[in-house]
Amino acid sequence: xxxxxxxxxxxxxxxxxxxxxxxxxxxxxxxxxxxxxxxxxxxxxxxxxxxxxxxxxxxxxxxxxxxxxxxxxxxxxxxxxxxxxxxxxxxxxxxxxxxxxxxxxxxxxxxxxxxxxxxxxxxxxxxxxxxxxxxxxxxxxxxxxxxxxxxxxxxxxxxxxxxxxxxxxxxxxxxxxxxxxxxxxxxxxxxxxxxxxxxxxxxxxxxxxxxxxxxxxxxxxxxxxxxxxxxxxxxxxxxxxxxxxxxxxxxxxxxxxxxxxxxxxxxxxxxxxxxxxxxxxxxxxxxxxxxxxxxxxxxxxxxxxxxxxxxxxxxxxxxxxxxxxxxxxxxxxxxxxxxxxxxxxxxxxxxxxxxxxxxxxxxxxxxxxxxxxxxxxxxxxxxxxxxxxxxxxxxxxxxx
Amino acid sequence: xxxxxxxxxxxxxxxxxxxxxxxxxxxxxxxxxxxxxxxxxxxxxxxxxxxxxxxxxxxxxxxxxxxxxxxxxxxxxxxxxxxxxxxxxxxxxxxxxxxxxxxxxxxxxxxxxxxxxxxxxxxxxxxxxxxxxxxxxxxxxxxxxxxxxxxxxxxxxxxxxxxxxxxxxxxxxxxxxxxxxxxxxxxxxxxxxxxxxxxxxxxxxxxxxxxxxxxxxxxxxxxxxxxxxxxxxxxxxxxxxxxxxxxxxxxxxxxxxxxxxxxxxxxxxxxxxxxxxxxxxxxxxxxxxxxxxxxxxxxxxxxxxxxxxxxxxxxxxxxxxxxxxxxxxxxxxxxxxxxxxxxxxxxxxxxxxxxxxxxxxxxxxxxxxxxxxxxxxxxxxxxxxxxxxxxxxxxxxxxx
Numbered sequence: 007x008x009x010x011x012x013x014x015x016x017x018x019x020x021x022x023x024x025x026x027x028x029x030x031x032x033x034x035x036x037x038x039x040x041x042x043x044x045x046x047x048x049x050x051x052x053x054x055x056x057x058x059x060x061x062x063x064x065x066x067x068x069x070x071x072x073x074x075x076x077x078x079x080x081x082x083x084x085x086x087x088x089x090x091x092x093x094x095x096x097x098x099x100x101x102x103x104x105x106x107x108x109x110x111x112x113x114x115x116x117x118x119x120x121x122x123x124x125x126x127x128x129x130x131x132x133x134x135x136x137x138x139x140x141x142x143x144x145x146x147x148x149x150x151x152x153x154x155x156x157x158x159x160x161x162x163x164x165x166x167x168x169x170x171x172x173x174x175x176x177x178x179x180x181x182x183x184x185x186x187x188x189x190x191x192x193x194x195x196x197x198x199x200x201x202x203x204x205x206x207x208x209x210x211x212x213x214x215x216x217x218x219x220x221x222x223x224x225x226x227x228x229x230x231x232x233x234x235x236x237x238x239x240x241x242x243x244x245x246x247x248x249x250x251x252x253x254x255x256x257x258x259x260x261x262x263x264x265x266x267x268x269x270x271x272x273x274x275x276x277x278x279x280x281x282x283x284x285x286x287x288x289x290x291x292x293x294x295x296x297x298x299x300x301x302x303x304x305x306x307x308x309x310x311x312x313x314x315x316x317x318x319x320x321x322x323x324x325x326x327x328x329x330x331x332x333x334x335x336x337x338x339x340x341x342x343x344x345x346x347x348x349x350x351x352x353x354x355x356x357x358x359x360x361x362x363x364x365x366x367x368x369x370x371x372x373x374x375x376x377x378x379x380x381x382x383x384x385x386x387x388x389x390x391x392x393x394x395x396x397x398x399x400x401x402x403x404x405x406x
Numbered sequence: 407x408x409x410x411x412x413x414x415x416x417x418x419x420x421x422x423x424x425x426x427x428x429x430x431x432x433x434x435x436x437x438x439x440x441x442x443x444x445x446x447x448x449x450x451x452x453x454x455x456x457x458x459x460x461x462x463x464x465x466x467x468x469x470x471x472x473x474x475x476x477x478x479x480x481x482x483x484x485x486x487x488x489x490x491x492x493x494x495x496x497x498x499x500x501x502x503x504x505x506x507x508x509x510x511x512x513x514x515x516x517x518x519x520x521x522x523x524x525x526x527x528x529x530x531x532x533x534x535x536x537x538x539x540x541x542x543x544x545x546x547x548x549x550x551x552x553x554x555x556x557x558x559x560x561x562x563x564x565x566x567x568x569x570x571x572x573x574x575x576x577x578x579x580x581x582x583x584x585x586x587x588x589x590x591x592x593x594x595x596x597x598x599x600x601x602x603x604x605x606x607x608x609x610x611x612x613x614x615x616x617x618x619x620x621x622x623x624x625x626x627x628x629x630x631x632x633x634x635x636x637x638x639x640x641x642x643x644x645x646x647x648x649x650x651x652x653x654x655x656x657x658x659x660x661x662x663x664x665x666x667x668x669x670x671x672x673x674x675x676x677x678x679x680x681x682x683x684x685x686x687x688x689x690x691x692x693x694x695x696x697x698x699x700x701x702x703x704x705x706x707x708x709x710x711x712x713x714x715x716x717x718x719x720x721x722x723x724x725x726x727x728x729x730x731x732x733x734x735x736x737x738x739x740x741x742x743x744x745x746x747x748x749x750x751x752x753x754x755x756x757x758x759x760x761x762x763x764x765x766x767x768x769x770x771x772x773x774x775x776x777x778x779x780x781x782x783x784x785x786x787x788x789x790x791x792x793x794x795x796x797x798x799x800x801x802x803x804x805x806x
Binding site (some may be wrong): 016017018019020021022023024025027028029031032033035036040041042043044045046047048053183193194197211212213215222267269272273274275276277278279280281282284286287290291292293294295296297298300301304305334335336347348349350357377379380381382383384386 | 442477674682749786
């Protein structure tokens with residue numbers, strides 16, 4: 007069984023991010039149904055009709071996204087009626103279902119909303135608990151489905167459970183892939199590991215970004231995941247969406263330790279990444295973002311003489327920043343970043359991308375030197391995730 | 407002239423957001439070239455070859471995204487050679503161009519990277535300043551182009567200027583659209599303004615996100631932009647990609663003023679947003695991210711009694727945080743955030759999404775209360791951009 011997704015909406019071809027497609031393809035992937043193609047079309051009934059007909063020959067499940075509302079550029083309902091050989095009709099039962107919500111919302115002229123209940127005949131309604139346009143489903147032949155979902159991402163999210171319930175019998179019951187998150191490898195290096203460890207012809211995918219390498223591999227046979235876990239050791243930092251911030255948080259929480267950050271070149275990104283996580287206030291006390299030298303002295307107690315002789319981007323300053331954060335915020339652990347994010351400010355001895363990362367754990371301080379390539383945002387991101395990874399490895403060595 | 411975009415990568419059909427498509431379709435839209443279709447395919451050479459051939463009959467510019475790297479699932483280079491009737495060949499000049507960057511990055515085994523310089527014959531190279539795989543372009547017939555861009559979004563961004571330069575003659579010499587950035591409107595509100603101000607039938611697009619409403623309108627006739635500027639007044643914060651952080655930085659620099667931040671619920675995001683901008687060290691001295699109450703007292707000098715009676719999420723604490731940041735870091739301006747980012751921690755009196763934003767300018771302090779909807783990341787982002795917008799408006803009122 008395969009899926010094919012058709013997105014509609016001219017705005018998606020003019021610079022708007024398509025947030026629906028990952029929701030739907032991720033949904034099918036998790037239930038073992040590959041999406042073989044995704045197509046985005048402008049608001050054009052003829053193009054949509056042709057695409058649906060072509061898609062039905064390629065995949066058992068065809069999903070059309072968007073265009074279900076009542077405004078002039080919402081063409082999907084009409085096209086769905088046409089391809090089913092039916093007509094649009096006012097659907098009294100559906101209207102009665104949304105009526106109480108409209109009344110509760112205090113709308114005066116309820117007749118304005120009757121249009122939302124004008125639906126193509128021959129389709130089942132997938133109830134939309136957060137919007138007015140319902141999802142639609144038609145079994146066009148035994149085991150073949152044409153599905154339409156409303157366009158707003160939060161409505162897609164809200165209707166997917168109804169789709170899952172309706173298709174439960176045909177969707178597999180187990181996830182078929184697992185994602186492993188790895189730090190400290192380049193893409194060529196991870197490919198070497200894969201060649202040695204997993205059988206040839208295995209279907210896998212790799213995403214490489216600032217937060218590491220993200221490997222998606224089949225869960226069957228189980229030896230694939232097992233052998234990768236063994237080969238990667240502690241370079242494997244998490245699985246199934248566990249982020250570095252999440253893993254670091256878990257390690258800190260287990261030890262009952264608190265964390266303070268001192269940031270220069272990352273400019274707040276380390277703290278922001280940590281605080282994206284709900285519950286981070288359990289261990290994160292704060293971050294002192296000291297962009298100027300004066301602030302490093304005043305807020306973190308960095309030695310002015312060392313700043314002058316070694317410069318702000320140096321090993322001793324990184325160490326003093328980590329220790330200063332720990333002391334000022336009274337925590338078990340202090341971490342720090344100081345570097346040259348660019349694009350200017352580099353010298354031959356201290357080029358753009360040079361970064362020192364400090365970690366101070368209960369009296370013992372270590373500093374790691376890195377040279378990152380890429381632009382300013384990339385240096386910020388690489389510095390942040392590399393620091394979190396150093397901290398993770400350091401915490402693994404510390405007894406709980 | 408029309409464009410058609412083909413994305414490659416199985417991961418894009420397994421739940422990964424496609425960030426490239428909006429970059430490319432937005433690029434073409436700005437230069438007056440409509441994208442008539444977007445197709446995403448898995449890593450499958452046959453499917454890609456067929457799609458390219460079909461696309462070339464529909465559009466003058468066909469752009470293939472991704473699959474240019476050297477891993478087994480990167481098939482684009484091979485397919486490009488096939489459709490051009492050429493072969494892949496090691497491109498010595500290109501290898502020499504990327505070699506210094508590899509050496510600078512300190513890689514030992516440089517041979518691993520030779521594969522990046524194996525390119526299809528018959529294509530021009532579009533240099534990629536931030537990645538190793540270059541963009542490629544072939545004029546398949548007079549005025550018809552087949553283009554390939556590397557997959558990572560920051561590399562797409564980095565190669566687009568080279569594509570623009572190469573296609574300048576056919577893209578039109580002037581952008582035909584202009585983007586206006588607006589803060590403080592909902593989408594229905596901005597639609598009302600548009601209905602009153604611009605002629606019916608005008609082709610425009612709207613993107614709404616945490617950083618405001620982004621309106622793209624035609625530059626001809628010039629009355630459209632002029633009347634919008636007039637109607638929007640100071641709610642129009644920038645044009646053509648000027649971000650709130652950029653505009654705030656410009657206003658501070660003009661006044662010769664320095665800025666300090668105190669963050670609680672935004673957890674470093676305000677500072678990180680400001681420091682994404684090159685040159686921000688001219689005015690930003692630092693940010694004190696005080697997540698715990700103790701840190702608010704110890705680092706910012708917030709009054710412990712007020713914390714106890716009013717709570718950390720309160721008007722007086724926001725005011726004291728802004729003033730404390732200004733005092734501790736010795737700046738002209740201090741700004742602050744304190745709120746409940748969620749998903750837990752809300753009460754009937756102080757629900758999730760309640761945020762206080764403080765601004766202290768040379769002795770005068772003001773606090774704004776907001777109630778934001780959405781999840782944790784959305785509350786962080788809305789708080790950050792709303793604070794920057796308040797600061798912008800406050801600076802506009804202050805003489806230079």
